[in-house]
Amino acid sequence: MHVRGPTTYPVQVIESEFKQNQGRPTPFNDPSPGYETRYDVFGGGAIQNSGNLYLARTLIDGNFTELNKGGGGLSNEAASTATLEECVFTKNKATAKGSGDNNNAIDFAWGGAIYNAGELNLVRCSIHGNEADFAGAIMNHKPGKLNIYNSTITNNTAKNQHGGLVNEHPSFDPNSGGAEIRLVHTTIGKNNAGSADPLGNLLYASDFKSIWFTNSIIDTACNQIHYSLGHSVFTGPCVTEPDPNIDPNLESSGDITNTTQTQLGLQSLSSGSSSVPNFKVQKIDGGSIATDIGRDDAWGCSHPKINRKDQNQDARGAGGTLCDAGAIEAGSLPPQFSSNPGPGLIEFPIVNLAQGQSESKIDLTLFNLGGGVMSFLVMDEGGSSAILNESQSQGFLFKNQETKLTFKCAPPSVGDFWRTVSIETSAPNKKKANYKFRCTGAGNGPQGSLNQQPGPLNMPATAPGQASHTTINMTNRGKQPLTANYGWTDNNSMWASNGTKLPPAQAQSAQAEPNAPQTEITLNPGETCKWMQPAPRRAPAYSSTRLCCKRTTQPFRQSNTTWPARAR
Known part of the structure; x- marks a missing residue:
């Protein structure tokens, strides 16, 4: 499709599909000296816009161009305007094969999904699985103005360099300038490029501070200084500075750089809530460092194109929390x-x-x-x-x-x-x-301290023929030796182990009959005695009790009482 301009009103395309279209170079004779045949260089495998275009809820899938300007799905030409809402670009390809205007010398194409030299707004769009020679997803060329809101750019590939998003670089055109990109609540991640390219996801123009970030996730590093309104996350080093054209009172810091993949928690592609086929989003998990960090004003979460909703149009900042960075609101893990x-x-x-x-x-x-x-x-x-x-x-x-x-x-x-x-x-x-x-x-004086308040000892329930136990610890935390007496007041025969001193292995066994006289032990300061009270194996036949003493550094408290053993 070719939209010609200039036009007063936009050409509107809604709920449509562009699939398996091809854009190939058109030869024409050139009488200029040294030329015999020239080829056009306009791009756009599916759509070429030279006017005013509005595209909504549309799938652009599997289109191909061999034209130098590229744009396997869309080529938005200079002086043109396009707004795309809830659109999908997937499996589009831009690979030049001898096209160009210099005796076929140009042998690469830019922008697997989109080539832009005009004004382009992407809102809640999904750009994934596209391929190009350079800029696997989008090429933004002078004097292009590219604004991206609530969108996902992921899993795109460049055979040579820059798998994700490219803002025109002087190495492509030393005389270029003026290309700008603004990213608000956008996720760029897991794009790929040639092995020699250290910046597979995003290339920042080296001569121009012409990329702005707000509340976004960039799964790569910056190679130059760029503008930021803060609250974005980078998995590599990135130096940003305030925009001098913005009131300093509105500036905000807070970018997170050099974060790890584990901290970022960027997940694989999953289906979004849109009815557009292949509408894929890339979520972060609820424990991601990118949750609850976004700025909440007209530059961020409350931007008119965001309106406190994410790419799936789910509410952002639910429950009074801050918005998450990136295209998709992860929400949070449940409170723990x-x-x-x-x-x-x-x-x-x-x-x-x-x-x-x-x-x-x-x-x-x-x-x-x-x-x-x-x-x-x-x-x-x-x-x-x-x-x-x-x-x-x-x-x-x-x-x-x-x-x-x-x-x-x-x-x-x-x-x-x-x-x-x-x-x-x-x-x-x-x-x-x-x-x-x-x-x-x-x-x-002596200071006896016990591990629980006085009261009934409730034994854990046991099956017949088995035994369980509970314990009482007493520690002398005072300055003088403490004399402790213990004995039994129930009507059952009891076995008691008389603890002498350290270690417990030296304890001797002695029988204590019902209502027998109490046994006396002495605890020096810092010593602990432990009574172990097993539950009866066969109620009400018998139960047994063991007593041992040991040194401890744990604090205990004082009490003077007896505990009736209670078995269940």
């Missing part, structure tokens, strides 16, 4: 809750009241290791007023954020004080986490 320390027993540093200490503190750090937004709510489940939460009781954590909750222990006297706190979250992996705080006030 974690904490340090983890749920369970949390022990404050001992407060030595005899030495004038009055309090100690400990931090509980909450993490959102996933994406999205995780809400949290700190719930007081009751306990001693000696333990206080000095931090916020609720809040939100975005991707990879953390916050610290500070708790204070102020024991009013010697002994252990307990308080239970739960944290409710919106993270699917942990809706509720329970923490049991223990605050200890110590003096100069």
Whole structure:
């Protein structure tokens, strides 16, 4: 198809297909000295636009040109205008074979999918699987103005150099200038070129700061300085600077360079939501470094051509988060809750009241290791007023954020004080986490400390004929030796192992009858004794108990009580 200009109104082509068309050079006689035959050099395997063109929801597939200007699918000539929305360019090819206007000397073509020298706007387009001698996807030639929004340029190939997108380079035309490219929320990745080309995805013009990036993913490096409005991701080194023609107050930094493929998380092509055949998009996974980093203003996510939607027209920045870079909004991984320390027993540093200490503190750090937004709510489940939460009781954590909750222990006297706190979250992996705080006030005497509050010992359920056990740990954290007594008060015969000292292998066995006198052991400062209470194999026949002592560096707390063994 050839659109001729100039025209006042655009030629509109909607919901169409251009497949298997060919553009070949047309010979004509040239009377100029030294020439016998010349060939035209206009490109465009499927469409040549010399006027005003609007193309929407159209497939341009498998077209071919041998013309020097290339453009296996489309050639948008100088002084022409074209706007393409939700279009697909795939399997188009531009390979010159003797075409040109210099005695057939030109033997390469540019732009496997598109050649542009006019004004071209690409909106939500997919350009993949095209091939050319140079610029496997798009060649933007002087004085071309190319604007690309919410589009994917991937898996294109150049037999020689520059597999993705080319903005005219002086080596092609030393007298050229004025070609410009603007990329907003665009993904350029996984394009290929000849082995000698280090920039397979994108070539930046060396003499002109004529490429602008915003909220885009470029799966390659820059070889020169270019303009950036920030918030783009590059897998290689890239130096960008602000545009001097833009108000400095509107400038924004924040490009991410030298990121790894793993950090980028760029996936293989997958089908997009458009009804256009072969509409392919390239997503990032929810854990990508490119998620939640985009600028959200008229230069980025709220640009009129973006309108807070991605290439699939799905909402960007859902849930109040920032937009993702690139053409497709990945969303985020679900929130993932974690904490340090983890749920369970949390022990404050001992407060030595005899030495004038009055309090100690400990931090509980909450993490959102996933994406999205995780809400949290700190719930007081009751306990001693000696333990206080000095931090916020609720809040939100975005991707990879953390916050610290500070708790204070102020024991009013010697002994252990307990308080239970739960944290409710919106993270699917942990809706509720329970923490049991223990605050200890110590003096100069012995200080017994246990690993749990006094109360029934609930044994894990077991099958008949099998046994399970639970443990009680007591540590002397005081300054003087501690005498600990233990015995049994139930009506069943019990076996007890009298622990002497270190190591546990030296423990001797002795029988303790029901209601027998208690056995006494002595714990030196820093020593721990562990009672192991197995569940009965056959209730109510018998159960057994073992006692051993060992040294430990783990803190424990004091209590004076007995535990009735309860088997299930």
